[in-house]
Amino acid sequence: MKKIVTILGARPQFVKAAVLSRVISKHKGIEEIIIHTGQHYDANMSDIFFNEMDIPKPKYNLAINGLSHGAMTGQMLIKIEEVLLNEKPDLVVVYGDTNSTLAGALAAKKMDIKVAHVEAGLRSFNMKMPEEVNRILTDRISDLLLCPTDTAVENLQNEGFENIPCKIKKSGDIMKDAVEYYSKVSGEKSSIINNLNLQKDAFVLATIHRQENTDDLENLKSIFQGLEAISKVKQVILPLHPRTKAILEKNKLFYNLKIINPVGYFDMLELLKNCNLVITDSGGLQKEAFFNKKHCIIAREETEWVELVSNGFAKIVGSDSQKMVDSFKGFQNSTVDFSINLYGNNVGEKMYDEIFKLL
Known part of the structure; x- marks a missing residue:
């Protein structure tokens, strides 16, 4: 059985990972190991999400938080590398644009482990945002770029990613799956x-x-x-x-x-x-x-x-x-129609298929 390591650190990543982890568990074709970097670490920002959403408990919790961007990313890089040496995964999955995202992608790539980036191609075009730096660098070293929108795909194309050995795939936004699934029980x-x-x-x-x-x-x-x-x-x-x-x-x-x-x-x-x-x-x-x-x-x-x-x-x-x-x-007086489908359907399944093909 193939093995992947999923790296999480912040609330939005827990929500997105809940969807993909559930799909992985259903198909039984991949073993998933979860690393929690500790970036969001208190009960209200972290524990409650794993407990509520039936996300598999992290095998590793690195407890790295409360540091400057450089110190946090550096500590994560060191600790994630240790875990990857121990687990020897076939692929690492990272989400979004946090320090955990960049550290996970860097650690994997330096060890010649494939990287899949969920929410690839997003751009604010504001380089003063730490998140913008993280997402650009993560995209550049990822093997599978799972884009939520046409705009995200176009951003990568405009940056020349079609000339880089990677796969660009419009998968849709995995957050939509999460809202649809958990809205049925949240009440x-x-x-x-x-x-x-x-x-x-x-x-x-x-x-x-x-x-x-x-x-x-x-x-x-x-x-x-x-x-x-x-x-x-x-x-x-x-x-x-x-x-x-x-x-x-x-x-x-x-x-x-x-x-x-x-x-x-x-x-x-x-x-x-x-x-x-x-x-x-x-x-x-x-x-x-x-x-x-x-x-x-x-x-x-x-x-x-x-x-x-x-x-x-x-x-x-x-x-x-x-x-x-x-x-x-x-x-207060808007009549905009919210029925338009901007972000796809069955996103978790599409992501699973693309990840499985890469293994």
């Missing part, structure tokens, strides 16, 4: 709507965690001022990332918002199903909003998911509080 598994005494369409769901927002105090203040202005019309529910929380507390910034701890996937799905719209600087949540037929206000200067903006499902406002409020008002 039974989660009580967050009742616990917070929320009514359908009566609140806005917000998340803020990107470095370009949290590390720029003026940006952060402006974003939260926008959220507070919107909260006078509709309650704003904000599952707060630990880093964002620490920066707000350090600078004694307090806002009239309903701030809660980070939530598990089932709770997040129920919040998405019942909210009025989403305000976020997360990449994954933009699509999860779309899958749940919710508009999204993007608190960044760009997005990798350009089709959401071009089709009228999302608007980019950066850290501009007035643009945020104006977009919120504009979306």
Whole structure:
């Protein structure tokens, strides 16, 4: 039996891996070993996802977190290499654009182990984003580039990837599979709507965690001022990332918002199903909003998911509080049709087929 190693470190990766791991388990043609780098490490950001979503428990937990980008990536590279030497896999699967992604791909490639990159080809074209650096470098050394959209494929073609020995495949977005599968049970598994005494369409769901927002105090203040202005019309529910929380507390910034701890996937799905719209600087949540037929206000200067903006499902406002409020008002009367299929179907199965062919 062929063996693959899956490398995970952050919440969105746990969600995506749940889909592919379930498909791998069903087919029984591949042995999967999971490495958790520890990048997201507390119970609310990590453990709850493995427990809720029946993701196979990681065989290795490297517990690497709380370091600078260079130190974190370097430590991960060292530790992942040790595991790969021990396990001798035929292929390594990495997801997305985190330090865990880059470290996993680098460790594998330096040992002449094949690499499959899930969510290949995405570009923000903002090289100040650590995530952009990670995804570009990971794409360049991967053997199988599993792209979620036509735009992602075109990005790789424009960068000359057709002249590089790799396979480019439009597989669709694996997050869609996750939302469709787990939405069927989230209502039974989660009580967050009742616990917070929320009514359908009566609140806005917000998340803020990107470095370009949290590390720029003026940006952060402006974003939260926008959220507070919107909260006078509709309650704003904000599952707060630990880093964002620490920066707000350090600078004694307090806002009239309903701030809660980070939530598990089932709770997040129920919040998405019942909210009025989403305000976020997360990449994954933009699509999860779309899958749940919710508009999204993007608190960044760009997005990798350009089709959401071009089709009228999302608007980019950066850290501009007035643009945020104006977009919120504009979306209240929107009649955009969410039935368009932007991200494919049966994505996990398609990815499994491509990975199996490479082994």
